Amino acid sequence: MTIIDGKMLAEKMQADLKLKVARLQSQGIVPGLLVILVGEDNASQIYVRNKARVADKIGIRSETLRLAENVSEQELLNVIEKYNKDDNWHGILVQLPLPNHINEGRILHAIDPKKDVDGFHSYNMGRLMAGNPAMVPSTPAGIVEMLRAYNVELSGKRAVVVGRSNIVGKPMAMMLLAENATVTIAHSKTENLATLTKEADVLVVAIGRANFVTADFIKSGAVVIDVGMNRDENGKLCGDVKFDEVSEVASLITPVPGGVGPMTITMLMEQTVEACMKSINNMTDDRRK
Numbered sequence: 001m002t003i004i005d006g007k008m009l010a011e012k013m014q015a016d017l018k019l020k021v022a023r024l025q026s027q028g029i030v031p032g033l034l035v036i037l038v039g040e041d042n043a044s045q046i047y048v049r050n051k052a053r054v055a056d057k058i059g060i061r062s063e064t065l066r067l068a069e070n071v072s073e074q075e076l077l078n079v080i081e082k083y084n085k086d087d088n089w090h091g092i093l094v095q096l097p098l099p100n101h102i103n104e105g106r107i108l109h110a111i112d113p114k115k116d117v118d119g120f121h122s123y124n125m126g127r128l129m130a131g132n133p134a135m136v137p138s139t140p141a142g143i144v145e146m147l148r149a150y151n152v153e154l155s156g157k158r159a160v161v162v163g164r165s166n167i168v169g170k171p172m173a174m175m176l177l178a179e180n181a182t183v184t185i186a187h188s189k190t191e192n193l194a195t196l197t198k199e200a201d202v203l204v205v206a207i208g209r210a211n212f213v214t215a216d217f218i219k220s221g222a223v224v225i226d227v228g229m230n231r232d233e234n235g236k237l238c239g240d241v242k243f244d245e246v247s248e249v250a251s252l253i254t255p256v257p258g259g260v261g262p263m264t265i266t267m268l269m270e271q272t273v274e275a276c277m278k279s280i281n282n283m284t285d286d287r288r289k
């Protein structure tokens with residue numbers, strides 16, 4: 001069994017990105033990522049701080065706009081509109097979850113799809129589904145990168161994705177399909193879940209329940225990707241997969257922490273740089289017109 005080192009892979013990609021950003025900077029261009037955080041959610045604070053730290057390391061200019069928990073939907077929309085128009089910001093990310101009084105869909109759709117580095121706008125989800133992806137959700141994109149880095153064969157293989165969220169499960173299924181895997185999406189209503197997951201050559205778990213997936217869910221030699229980010233009864237960070245026993249059966253497995261998480265942040269940075277480069281090309285195109 002091999003542990004997939006997401007942290008190391010993320011650091012390698014960050015070093016490559018840093019070079020790319022340095023080249024842009026020598027032309028006087030600095031990629032900018034604006035993160036909007038509403039309220040005081042503890043986990044969100046940590047994630048947002050991590051994003052800012054990685055952006056800094058790569059040379060991406062980032063700013064975290066902190067809005068009060070009780071900010072109105074309209075105020076938030078106004079803020080997004082302002083940054084949509086501001087060419088200095090190439091990526092805009094609204095940290096989820098949002099407070100209940102704010103309609104998440106309305107907010108995500110207010111972000112200019114060109115600046116939607118999360119890939120959550122329906123336009124970008126549609127592009128992914130159409131097989132012509134533009135901005136894509138960073139968690140599944142990071143997973144595809146990991147599978148590629150570890151030479152995991154996907155074509156013709158049986159992939160099972162547990163979880164059907166718009167931000168992980170659904171886009172993950174589309175990306176695996178694009179790699180010619182035979183994809184099944186399972187979820188909380190799935191009957192005989194373990195029987196199904198036992199058929200998976202590649203199993204992606206994103207259900208948000210600590211240590212839910214045990215060894216009896218796993219086909220011998222399977223590749224297991226754990227998207228979970230939970231706290232166990234001792235407050236320790238843990239995934240959706242019971243690592244100790246599943247790692248005995250799997251051929252490749254991601255740890256938590258140090259697996260999917262660092263790749264998620266890195267892909268976000270990559271898409272910010274990508275958005276920046278596209279915006280320059282568009283400007284040059286406009287001038288040519």
Ligand SMILES: Nc1nc(=O)c2c([nH]1)NC[C@@H]1CN(c3ccc(C(=O)N[C@@H](CCC(=O)O)C(=O)O)cc3)C=[N+]21
Nearest residue numbers: 047093094095096097118229257258259261262264265
């Ligand atoms: N608009 C939006 N975009 C997101 O991408 C987004 C979001 N909202 N809301 C919350 C989730 C969660 N998420 C994580 C990213 C990195 C780690 C990460 O780096 N985890 C480290 C451990 C971090 C720790 O020690 O707490 C690891 O797995 O090694 C975790 C979680 C992004 N999310």
